[in-house]
Amino acid sequence: MGKVRRSVVIDGLQYCNYSEAIFRDLRAGGVDAIHVTIAYHEDFRETVANIVRWNGLFAAHTDLIFHARAGEDVRRAAAEGRIAVFFGLQNCSPIEDDIGLVEVCHALGVRFMQLSYNNQSLLASGCYERVDAGITRMGREVIAEMNRLGMVIDMSHSGPRSTLEAIELSSRPIAVTHANPHRWHPVVRNKPDDVLKALAGTGGMLGFSLYPHHLKDGSACTLAEFCAMVARTAELTGVGNLGLGSDLCQNQPDAVVQWMRRGSWTKEPADPGNPVVFPPQPDWFRSNRDFPTIAEGLGKVGFAKAEVDAIMGGNWLRFFDLSFSTQEPGK
Amino acid sequence: MGKVRRSVVIDGLQYCNYSEAIFRDLRAGGVDAIHVTIAYHEDFRETVANIVRWNGLFAAHTDLIFHARAGEDVRRAAAEGRIAVFFGLQNCSPIEDDIGLVEVCHALGVRFMQLSYNNQSLLASGCYERVDAGITRMGREVIAEMNRLGMVIDMSHSGPRSTLEAIELSSRPIAVTHANPHRWHPVVRNKPDDVLKALAGTGGMLGFSLYPHHLKDGSACTLAEFCAMVARTAELTGVGNLGLGSDLCQNQPDAVVQWMRRGSWTKEPADPGNPVVFPPQPDWFRSNRDFPTIAEGLGKVGFAKAEVDAIMGGNWLRFFDLSFSTQEPGK
Numbered sequence: 001m002g003k004v005r006r007s008v009v010i011d012g013l014q015y016c017n018y019s020e021a022i023f024r025d026l027r028a029g030g031v032d033a034i035h036v037t038i039a040y041h042e043d044f045r046e047t048v049a050n051i052v053r054w055n056g057l058f059a060a061h062t063d064l065i066f067h068a069r070a071g072e073d074v075r076r077a078a079a080e081g082r083i084a085v086f087f088g089l090q091n092c093s094p095i096e097d098d099i100g101l102v103e104v105c106h107a108l109g110v111r112f113m114q115l116s117y118n119n120q121s122l123l124a125s126g127c128y129e130r131v132d133a134g135i136t137r138m139g140r141e142v143i144a145e146m147n148r149l150g151m152v153i154d155m156s157h158s159g160p161r162s163t164l165e166a167i168e169l170s171s172r173p174i175a176v177t178h179a180n181p182h183r184w185h186p187v188v189r190n191k192p193d194d195v196l197k198a199l200a201g202t203g204g205m206l207g208f209s210l211y212p213h214h215l216k217d218g219s220a221c222t223l224a225e226f227c228a229m230v231a232r233t234a235e236l237t238g239v240g241n242l243g244l245g246s247d248l249c250q251n252q253p254d255a256v257v258q259w260m261r262r263g264s265w266t267k268e269p270a271d272p273g274n275p276v277v278f279p280p281q282p283d284w285f286r287s288n289r290d291f292p293t294i295a296e297g298l299g300k301v302g303f304a305k306a307e308v309d310a311i312m313g314g315n316w317l318r319f320f321d322l323s324f325s326t327q328e329p330g331k
Numbered sequence: 332m333g334k335v336r337r338s339v340v341i342d343g344l345q346y347c348n349y350s351e352a353i354f355r356d357l358r359a360g361g362v363d364a365i366h367v368t369i370a371y372h373e374d375f376r377e378t379v380a381n382i383v384r385w386n387g388l389f390a391a392h393t394d395l396i397f398h399a400r401a402g403e404d405v406r407r408a409a410a411e412g413r414i415a416v417f418f419g420l421q422n423c424s425p426i427e428d429d430i431g432l433v434e435v436c437h438a439l440g441v442r443f444m445q446l447s448y449n450n451q452s453l454l455a456s457g458c459y460e461r462v463d464a465g466i467t468r469m470g471r472e473v474i475a476e477m478n479r480l481g482m483v484i485d486m487s488h489s490g491p492r493s494t495l496e497a498i499e500l501s502s503r504p505i506a507v508t509h510a511n512p513h514r515w516h517p518v519v520r521n522k523p524d525d526v527l528k529a530l531a532g533t534g535g536m537l538g539f540s541l542y543p544h545h546l547k548d549g550s551a552c553t554l555a556e557f558c559a560m561v562a563r564t565a566e567l568t569g570v571g572n573l574g575l576g577s578d579l580c581q582n583q584p585d586a587v588v589q590w591m592r593r594g595s596w597t598k599e600p601a602d603p604g605n606p607v608v609f610p611p612q613p614d615w616f617r618s619n620r621d622f623p624t625i626a627e628g629l630g631k632v633g634f635a636k637a638e639v640d641a642i643m644g645g646n647w648l649r650f651f652d653l654s655f656s657t658q659e660p661g662k
Contacts, residue, residue, distance in 0.1 A: 045376055052431030100383030107439050 007309035008032045008078050009291055010316040012207030012245030013088070013156070013177040016288075017252045018057060023064040025250075025288040026083050032313065033074040033084040033320075035112055035177060035245070040090045041263035044101055047094035051108055054087070069109050071321035074313075086320075088112030088177070090157065092123050092142070099141055106149040111324055112177065113146065114154045115139060115166060119265060124155070124162035127188045132159030135166060147171045150324045156189075156245075163195050172323060173203035178245030180209050181236075184229045185216040193236060200237035205319045207245020208233075212279035214247070223284040227297040230311065239307050243316040244294065249278055250287055338640035339363045339409050340622055341647040343538030343576030344419070344487070344508040347619075348583045349388060354395040356581075356619040357414050363644065364405040364415040364651075366443055366508060366576075371421045372594035375432055378425035382439055385418070400440050402652035405644075417651075419443030419508070421488065423454050423473070430472055437480040442655055443508065444477065445485045446470055446497060450596060455486070455493035458519045463490030466497060478502045481655045487520075487576075494526050503654060504534035509576030511540050512567075515560045516547040524567060531568035536650045538576020539564075543610035545578070554615040558628040561642065570638050574647040575625065580609055581618055 009030050015037040016022050026034065038054060039047040058067055068074065068084035077084035087110045095101040095113075105113070115124035115135070123139035125132040135143065143166060146153055153174040155163040166174055176199060182190040191199075191206070199206060208230055215221035216229070234242060249256070254277040261270035270276040284293050291312070298308045340361050346368040347353050357365065369385060370378040389398055399405065399415035408415035418441045426432040426444075436444070446455035446466070454470035456463040466474065474497060477484055484505040486494040497505055507530060513521040522530075522537070530537060539561055546552035547560070565573060580587070585608040592601035601607040615624050622643070629639045 044379070048375070048432070048435055049429075051435060052429065055431060055434050098380075098383065100386060101379070103386050104379055104382060104439065108435065109438065 006078065008074055008313040008317055009295075010074065010243065010313035010320075011035065011248070011288070011291075012175070012205070012243050012316055013037065014246050014248040014288075015252070016248055016250040017256075019251070020061060020064070022250060022288065023061055023083060027064065027081065029288040029291040031083060031288055031291055032078045033068060033086065033316075035086045035088050037090050038087045038110070039094045040117060040260055041093055041265075044094050044096055044098075044104075047089070047105070048108070051087070054085075058085075067109055069111065070324045071317055074317050074320060086111045088114075088152075088154065090114045090154075091117035092121050093117075095142070097122060097138075099138070099145055102142060102145045102151065103149060106151050110151060112152045112154045112175070114157055115142070116159075116162065117157045118261075124166065125159040127157055127159045129159060132161040134161045135169060139166075140169060143169050144171075150326045152323050160192055160195050163191070164198055167195075167198045167202055167204060170202075173205070173319065174199070175205045175207070175319070175323075176245075177205075177207045178209040178211070178214075178247040179206065180214045180229065181233055184232070185214065187213065189214055196233065196237055200241040203241065203319075203322075205241050205243055205315060206233070206237070207243045207316075209245055209247045210281070210285045211247035211249070212281065215282065219280045219282055221282050223282070223293065223297040224301070226282075227294070227301040230298060231301045231303065234303075234307075239303070239310055240315060241319075242311050243319075244291075244312065246285070248281075248285075248288065252278060254278055337409065339405055339644040339648055340626075341405065341574065341644035341651075342366065342579070342619070342622075343506070343536070343574050343647055344368065345577050345579040345619075346583070347579055347581040348587075350582070351392060351395070353581060353619065354392055354414060358395065358412065360619040360622040362414060362619055362622055363409045364399060364417065364647075366417045366419050368421050369418045369441070370425045371448060371591055372424055372596075375425050375427055375429075375435075378420070378436070379439070382418070385416075389416075398440055400442065401655045402648055405648050405651060417442045419445075419483075419485065421445045421485075422448035423452050424448075426473070428453060428469070430469070430476055433473060433476045433482065434480060437482050441482060443483045443485045443506070445488055446473070447490075447493065448488045449592075455497065456490040458488055458490045460490060463492040465492045466500060470497075471500060474500050475502075481657045483654045491523055491526050494522070495529055498526075498529050498533055498535060504536070504650065505530065506536045506538070506650070506654075507576075508536075508538045509540040509542070509545075509578040510537065511545045511560065512564055515563070516545065518544065520545055527564065527568055531572040534572065534650075534653075536572050536574055536646060537564070537568070538574045538647075540576055540578045541612070541616045542578035542580070543612065546613065550611045550613055552613050554613070554624065554628040555632070557613075558625070558632040561629060562632045562634065565634075565638075570634070570641055571646060572650075573642050574650075575622075575643065577616070579612075579616075579619065583609060585609055 010033045073084040116126040118126040118128045182192045212219040341364045404415040447457040449457040449459045513523045543550040
């Protein structure tokens with residue numbers, strides 16, 4: 001790759017069952033950096049066990065991947081032809097009830113944390129709760145601590161009131177790493193216009209999801225329809241705060257989606273009477289090889305080359321540069 | 332302090348009950364860096380809780396201390412008039428039975444680990460065991476992992492055979508951070524000449540202990556006698572691999588020394604019939620303010636200024652520079 005300057009491609013969230021084949025897909029798709037989920041429902045000790053497993057992947061595949069901690073690592077990945085892997089938590093369960101674990105997780109390389117995952121957490125309400133009570137007392141403290149350290153607040157699975165309050169309380173821009181506009185496809189995981197405007201208005205990022213349940217017409221959603229939705233969102237928010245967060249869960253067994261939904265908080269089936277399975281991906285986005293297809297689609301709905309580059313990764317990179325810088329206390 | 336180049340003072344091990352008063356003692360004693368114990372018998376999760384407590388101290392006393400990870404941090408501390416604090420483990424209990432936790436502890440800033448503490452561990456024999464069986468199968472793996480990461484192997488509380496094998500197996504110089512020559516004061520915690528020669532012969536460091544049980548005549552040991560012992564050791568090993576490792580346990584309650592001895596491995600009292608208490612320090616080394624007294628004493632037994640500087644910290648700094656550099660796999 002040498003020192004050739006080119007635009008970068010970044011996926012703002014994915015949770016594949018990683019293997020050499022998937023890392024090669026990422027390279028084939030021209031992806032320079034990914035934000036991967038290292039915990040959904042795990043406590044701290046279980047999260048550390050997941051990090052140990054990731055360290056094993058890093059050691060086994062040094063030619064393809066490395067553990068990334070800063071925006072600069074994305075440029076390094078692009079220059080070296082490798083993939084920068086950023087760690088994130090989809091829930092606050094790894095910090096348990098101990099604010100001190102935020103700094104510990106940061107030291108272990110965690111760069112994103114969702115304040116809640118579907119349900120009420122110690123910090124915020126989830127998007128499936130009956131009442132969204134906003135950010136809790138501990139939530140306010142944890143937001144300040146994440147701001148201090150340079151860990152991104154991700155509200156993808158939180159409720160609208162919690163998300164608006166997080167935007168307000170956070171001294172740094174926040175992210176919704178993987179969701180779509182609610183107006184386009186009205187499910188609780190997608191975000192209403194007021195949330196999208198407040199998010200972008202404070203420099204925060206939206207990563208468009210390619211998970212079929214977040215797409216209009218689900219698995220049958222067309223590339224043109226998806227890209228037209230991106231264009232309409234850009235009219236609402238501007239292009240500068242939009243990116244991708246594919247939510248790709250390639251090669252995961254269906255037991256994983258059942259566990260995502262149910263964790264250990266219920267004994268009931270996720271959807272009584274219906275087996276919970278991963279939906280098939282749209283035929284134009286089946287794997288990490290398909291990122292160029294999206295770039296092409298964005299061009300076809302009228303985005304200029306520079307705008308396509310920004311949405312494919314440039315915006316995330318600018319956000320990473322800002323978000324992962326540290327502020328040492330007392331300095 | 333500015334940019335004035337001066338020699339540095341480093342304590343190779345201590346375990347005080349830290350507070351602002353003790354940090355001020357350290358500055359008053361001209362100490363630039365300390366290796367502090369963050370675990371004796373703790374498992375991984377308990378060790379992380381101790382790190383969280385230390386992070387609280389760092390946040391509360393940024394003007395006095397900071398968490399150090401590299402030799403360069405000692406120079407930074409000297410330039411800023413602060414104290415560089417290096418984390419170490421006196422036992423391998425924090426890594427439990429999981430070699431992956433070595434890298435996790437390293438990421439959390441741990442820079443020293445003893446392979447055993449008095450008793451047999453999963454890695455090596457302790458100095459109080461009846462049989463010293465040497466380095467175990469897992470011990471060999473962990474030594475290689477510590478070498479890879481840049482974590483110092485400390486054999487202060489291990490048996491002589493285990494120590495000699497660790498010196499042989501390690502690709503980097505190792506340390507005995509706090510002990511004295513067995514010939515001077517024959518207790519099992521002090522090290523025989525063959526161990527001292529093998530240690531120094533491979534570039535490893537000995538930190539002379541000021542804990543009364545490691546001193547000839549205990550609490551009544553004189554400064555002159557201590558410094559004469561240092562001089563005799565230098566005749567055996569050369570000056571270049573000698574430093575201090577005071578083992579200072581200032582302001583710790585006696586319950587702590589009882590716990591150090593007994594952990595949770597026995598229900599019996601540490602010394603039946605005798606209450607186990609911290610012995611009084613010699614009157615010439617009662618606190619971190621007394622480091623200049625030792626430098627003076629070393630001068631009086633004939634060490635040149637440059638040699639005194641080396642023993643007071645210069646040798647540790649050279650060792651830190653070498654020991655904490657990383658070797659990335661596959662590079």
